[in-house]
Amino acid sequence: MHPVRLSVLLAVSLTAGLALAQSATSTGVSRDLNPALSVNTLLLGRVADKDTDAAVNGMDLQEAEMQFTSIVDPFWKANLILAVHPADEGYEVEVEVATIDASLLPHGFGLKLGKDYLPFGKHAPLHTHQYPFIDPPVGLQGFLGGEGLSEVGARLSHAVPLPWYADLDVYAVDGGAEIFDAASRDLVFGARFANLLDLGDTATLELGGSWLHGPHAPGFLDTDPAVAGTLDLLGADITYKWVSASSSQGPACEVTAEVILPQVDGAAGDPFGWYANARYRFARSWWVGAQVGGLDRDLADPAAAGPAALFGWDKVRETKANLTWAPSEFSALRLEVAHYDDQIGQADDTLVSLQANFTIGSHPAHMY
Amino acid sequence: MRSLLMAAALAALLSLPAAGGPLHVVCTLTDLGWLAEQVGGPEVEVTVLCPGEYDPHVLPARPSLARAVGKADLLCYNGLDLEVGWLPVLMDKARNSRVRAGQSGDLDCSHALDRVLEVPTAGVSRAQGDVHPHGNPHYLLDPRNGLRVAHLMADRLAELRPEAAAGFHARADRLDADLAPRIAAWYAAAAPVRARPLVNQTKQWEYLADWLGLEFLGAVEHRPGIAPSPRHVDDLVRQAMAAGVRELVAAPWNHLDEARGAADRMDATLVVLPAAVGSLAGAETYPAMFDVIVQKLVAAAGE
Numbered sequence: 001m002h003p004v005r006l007s008v009l010l011a012v013s014l015t016a017g018l019a020l021a022q023s024a025t026s027t028g029v030s031r032d033l034n035p036a037l038s039v040n041t042l043l044l045g046r047v048a049d050k051d052t053d054a055a056v057n058g059m060d061l062q063e064a065e066m067q068f069t070s071i072v073d074p075f076w077k078a079n080l081i082l083a084v085h086p087a088d089e090g091y092e093v094e095v096e097v098a099t100i101d102a103s104l105l106p107h108g109f110g111l112k113l114g115k116d117y118l119p120f121g122k123h124a125p126l127h128t129h130q131y132p133f134i135d136p137p138v139g140l141q142g143f144l145g146g147e148g149l150s151e152v153g154a155r156l157s158h159a160v161p162l163p164w165y166a167d168l169d170v171y172a173v174d175g176g177a178e179i180f181d182a183a184s185r186d187l188v189f190g191a192r193f194a195n196l197l198d199l200g201d202t203a204t205l206e207l208g209g210s211w212l213h214g215p216h217a218p219g220f221l222d223t224d225p226a227v228a229g230t231l232d233l234l235g236a237d238i239t240y241k242w243v244s245a246s247s248s249q250g251p252a253c254e255v256t257a258e259v260i261l262p263q264v265d266g267a268a269g270d271p272f273g274w275y276a277n278a279r280y281r282f283a284r285s286w287w288v289g290a291q292v293g294g295l296d297r298d299l300a301d302p303a304a305a306g307p308a309a310l311f312g313w314d315k316v317r318e319t320k321a322n323l324t325w326a327p328s329e330f331s332a333l334r335l336e337v338a339h340y341d342d343q344i345g346q347a348d349d350t351l352v353s354l355q356a357n358f359t360i361g362s363h364p365a366h367m368y
Numbered sequence: 369m370r371s372l373l374m375a376a377a378l379a380a381l382l383s384l385p386a387a388g389g390p391l392h393v394v395c396t397l398t399d400l401g402w403l404a405e406q407v408g409g410p411e412v413e414v415t416v417l418c419p420g421e422y423d424p425h426v427l428p429a430r431p432s433l434a435r436a437v438g439k440a441d442l443l444c445y446n447g448l449d450l451e452v453g454w455l456p457v458l459m460d461k462a463r464n465s466r467v468r469a470g471q472s473g474d475l476d477c478s479h480a481l482d483r484v485l486e487v488p489t490a491g492v493s494r495a496q497g498d499v500h501p502h503g504n505p506h507y508l509l510d511p512r513n514g515l516r517v518a519h520l521m522a523d524r525l526a527e528l529r530p531e532a533a534a535g536f537h538a539r540a541d542r543l544d545a546d547l548a549p550r551i552a553a554w555y556a557a558a559a560p561v562r563a564r565p566l567v568n569q570t571k572q573w574e575y576l577a578d579w580l581g582l583e584f585l586g587a588v589e590h591r592p593g594i595a596p597s598p599r600h601v602d603d604l605v606r607q608a609m610a611a612g613v614r615e616l617v618a619a620p621w622n623h624l625d626e627a628r629g630a631a632d633r634m635d636a637t638l639v640v641l642p643a644a645v646g647s648l649a650g651a652e653t654y655p656a657m658f659d660v661i662v663q664k665l666v667a668a669a670g671e
Binding site for chain 2: 071074101103104105106108109110157159164167196198201204241243245246247248249284328329330360364365366368
């Protein structure tokens with residue numbers, strides 16, 4: 001969308017929203033039933049030591065995410081998230097989430113219909129402002145694309161009756177992301193099985209497994225573009241969390257590791273991606289984090305890999321460290337250094353980034 | 369319309385607690401858990417989500433807690449947005465239609481109050497910190513409110529299990545009878561504290577102050593959830609010393625290093641009080657919590 005038109009649209013929407021919110025009951029419009037509204041904004045300033053990707057240098061709006069949440073009626077709860085991203089020319093608006101959740105299914109079943117991030121692994125379902133590091137792990141970007149997989153379809157969830165908390169999600173969606181063949185009439189299917197064990201009142205260990213199956217984009221991972229094929233993505237993840245009970249906003253730590261294994265007919269080698277990261281709250285409002293990760297592919301022409309390319313590199317190792325100051329739940333400043341190594345010593349890159357993250361409005365609590 | 373009605377009837381049917389056996393009552397806070405046990409007696413099995421030693425504003429929403437919510441016939445919560453950071457997450461994960469908003473298993477205990485303190489009269493803004501837009505939620509630090517909640521619980525339990533209604537109401541009445549003289553005794557015992565200005569670490573004690581007649585000069589963490597600025601602490605220290613403040617009151621989960629530093633500068637005593645059942649040794653029950661609160665305040669005033 002053209003930036004001027006977008007600005008006008010936003011201005012009109014905001015004005016209309018304010019007008020409605022201030023309406024008295026004599027108008028028949030009550031603000032009591034308005035959805036909960038929130039906006040999260042990410043501002044990013046970044047310097048790269050090479051011109052590997054010119055777009056990474058400078059300052060820009062990384063994302064502005066507008067969320068509308070409400071109970072629809074006794075049967076459904078709805079959630080809409082619109083995200084504004086930089087585009088080649090100005091900014092573009094994308095529907096990240098548009099879902100309704102069934103409220104009254106019996107026996108612990110959950111049903112979600114609409115567009116949402118697929119529950120694949122730990123990182124891919126996160127929204128940008130929830131990322132523990134500024135960019136997604138390179139091992140995931142290489143196979144899922146930079147924005148994760150937000151797809152339209154149906155998702156059924158159920159808490160499996162085990163001695164610990166175990167959740168099974170199964171879904172069927174119309175794959176529209178870059179890694180899928182949008183022209184295919186075949187659906188994408190998948191499942192995630194997450195097990196969460198309490199290690200006392202203050203710590204948990206989560207073990208998760210994910211699987212996804214669907215038609216891949218023509219030429220994905222150097223497959224023959226003329227031949228339609230299917231993609232199976234396998235993923236495994238482990239997360240340890242500890243929060244001290246000694247004081248609110250006291251010491252806390254999170255350690256996560258994840259691996260992703262694409263299985264594609266016709267792809268060369270054994271592609272895989274991985275990362276491991278740790279974050280520690282060492283003082284009130286202060287977090288420090290570190291991440292290592294990697295992406296391994298065998299591409300004849302990495303630059304032509306399209307959606308699967310990060311810097312167009314074949315193999316990448318990443319090392320990141322960041323320091324975050326979060327004076328409240330609603331704002332954070334993050335300084336991050338990320339080093340990307342192309343494994344052959346020709347195109348290594350180091351990025352220094354400063355990100356501002358702030359939320360206004362009534363933002364729903366995040367999942368654990 | 370007919371299908372809507374059928375769906376509603378089906379939902380209502382699915383929402384009914386299972387007959388026989390104790391009702392599964394899940395309470396967000398230890399105070400509510402104790403009250404539910406007293407009122408419910410053998411008819412209930414109570415699970416508490418937030419241990420007493422945790423700050424209920426920021427409890428990590430471990431999914432295992434959602435399992436408990438998933439089995440609940442009745443969910444009792446403090447309300448006034450105290451649990452807004454974690455209870456909605458647990459509710460989503462629990463997928464328990466019996467305790468969804470508006471169902472008979474959903475009990476916002478703040479509805480028992482006849483008066484909510486500090487309801488903003490002007491617009492609220494997060495420039496004031498993580499404020500509660502519906503008013504101060506720490507009403508259980510006034511035992512009279514605890515009794516109101518007990519009667520509300522009795523009413524709701526009676527709806528869920530009509531055959532045991534008389535028992536629920538009788539136990540709530542007995543709690544009234546047991547606590548009324550103790551409430552009067554606590555009030556009388558707190559007389560030495562009434563005339564003394566106090567400082568608190570966070571805004572937490574307003575209902576206690578309202579009941580006992582305490583006077584709080586200000587809070588070190590004057591914007592909830594935000595670390596205090598050095599200038600604010602300087603100003604507060606000056607005011608406290610001018611007013612002759614001798615005690616700084618904090619909850620166990622407050623940033624006690626900050627509180628201790630401010631108390632030292634005021635030449636005051638840091639008094640850590642139980643802000644929830646189980647948050648300090650000796651405060652294992654709701655009445656015992658007030659025993660400890662009054663004892664500690666009076667002891668500090670006598671030093």
